[in-house]
Amino acid sequence: MADAANKYAENVAGKFYVDDQCIDCDLCRETAPVNFKRNDDGGHSYVYKQPESPEEEALCKEAMEGCPVEAIGNDGA
Secondary structure, rough: OOHHHHHOOOOOOOOOEEEEEOOOOOOOHOOOOOOOOEEOOOOEEOOOOOOOHHHHHHHHHHHHHHHHOEEEEEEOO
């Protein structure tokens, strides 16, 4: 389960975030490419843009549920 205390600094403010458990598998970036980007230097994903529509929200939730290491969190903010 993702831990907000360990989330990457480049996550934009909002309820979804990626923490330091990310293994750079690309699942979130493939599932919700509008919302997740890759940090090339760090080799991990982060939330580039919080969802702004029900469709984006659903894709972010799908990415969170599919994350193999549960590195995506939703703090409900």
